[in-house]
Amino acid sequence: MLLSILQLVLFFNRxxxxxxSLFDSSEDVLGVDLSFLGEKAFKxxxxxxxxxxxxxxxSSSENPEELxxxxxxxxxxxxxxxxxxxxxxxxxWKAGVIPYEIVGFFLPSQLSAIQAAMDxxxxxxxxxxxxxxxxxxxxxxxSNSGTGCWSSVGKxxxxxxxxxxxxxxxxxxxxxxxxxxxAAGFLHEQSRPERDDYITIVWQNIxxxxxxxxxxxxxxxxxxxxx
Numbered sequence: 001m002l003l004s005i006l007q008l009v010l011f012f013n014r015x016x017x018x019x020x021s022l023f024d025s026s027e028d029v030l031g032v033d034l035s036f037l038g039e040k041a042f043k044x045x046x047x048x049x050x051x052x053x054x055x056x057x058x059s060s061s062e063n064p065e066e067l068x069x070x071x072x073x074x075x076x077x078x079x080x081x082x083x084x085x086x087x088x089x090x091x092x093w094k095a096g097v098i099p100y101e102i103v104g105f106f107l108p109s110q111l112s113a114i115q116a117a118m119d120x121x122x123x124x125x126x127x128x129x130x131x132x133x134x135x136x137x138x139x140x141x142x143s144n145s146g147t148g149c150w151s152s153v154g155k156x157x158x159x160x161x162x163x164x165x166x167x168x169x170x171x172x173x174x175x176x177x178x179x180x181x182x183a184a185g186f187l188h189e190q191s192r193p194e195r196d197d198y199i200t201i202v203w204q205n206i207x208x209x210x211x212x213x214x215x216x217x218x219x220x221x222x223x224x225x226x227x
Contacts, residue, residue, distance in 0.1 A: 041071035045163065050146030053168040064168040065149040065178050072188050074150045074179065091154035091185060098155075098184060099132040099139035106144060110170040114142065117176035127184050140183050149175060151182035 049068045056064050065074040102114065118129040132139040138155055140162050149169040151162045162183050169175050189195070 037071035037075060037077070040069065041075055041077045043070060043076065045076070045145060045147035045150065045161075046070075047146055049148035050165055053148055053165050054146075056168040058171050063175060063178075064165075064171070065175055068148040068150055070148070070150050072191070074148070075153060075182060075187075076150045077152055077156075091156070093127075093138075093155050093184065096127045098127065098129050098180075099136035100129050100142060101132045101139060102142045104142075104144040106166060106170070110144075110164075110166050113170040113173050114164070114176055116173045117180055120173070120177060121180070121184075129180075140180075144169070149179055151179045153182050153187060154185035 046069055049070075052067050053064055056062075056067065068074050070076050102111070106114070121127045121129065138157055139159060140151075141159050142162050142164060144164050144166045146165055147163055148165055149163065152160050160183070162179050164170050164176060164179060169179070
């Protein structure tokens with residue numbers, strides 16, 4: 001838990017995010033190119049991923065959110081989106097408040113993990129979560145289907161799913177924090193265009209088959225004007 005808190009604090013204090021920081025311009029037509037995520041970002045939730053997570057446990061060397069066959073492991077975008085860009089302001093949550101509902105069956109301990117993750121946001125960030133009301137048209141729906149740990153990025157409009165397959169995706173509070181962070185609008189840090197200014201990637205230590213998840217795509221993260 002302490003490690004998760006420290007990681008969250010460092011994350012929000014030291015990095016920028018989509019869409020909160022990239023779109024501080026008064027221009028509403030600025031967008032960010034997400035085509036680098038590839039076709040995996042537009043897949044359907046996959047039960048085969050769920051089967052893989054059934055064999056995961058807390059002693060595993062990998063995080064459950066890294067085991068998916070989605071974009072970079074756990075990013076799924078709505079197929080109806082323009083695949084070359086997102087309009088900044090439309091993907092922001094109003095006042096940083098994210099309405100949510102919890103569907104499916106979660107054990108009390110799993111619900112506690114979800115609440116603990118939200119409490120970290122409330123304590124250390126300007127992002128907050130509130131239970132969905134009848135007047136909330138845009139909200140996240142937290143489910144636990146057997147398709148892995150995954151979320152979209154930012155507000156898509158209407159209901160959008162955040163899936164936390166149990167028990168794997170709720171065993172560690174950090175996994176819940178991670179998926180909620182995507183819903184809030186954050187992409188993975190390893191793809192930031194200025195990444196190499198701060199860290200050195202030791203490529204020979206990267207597990208075979210996952211190098212594409214950490215490739216730096218400068219062009220893909222630049223701001224573009226959408227017409």
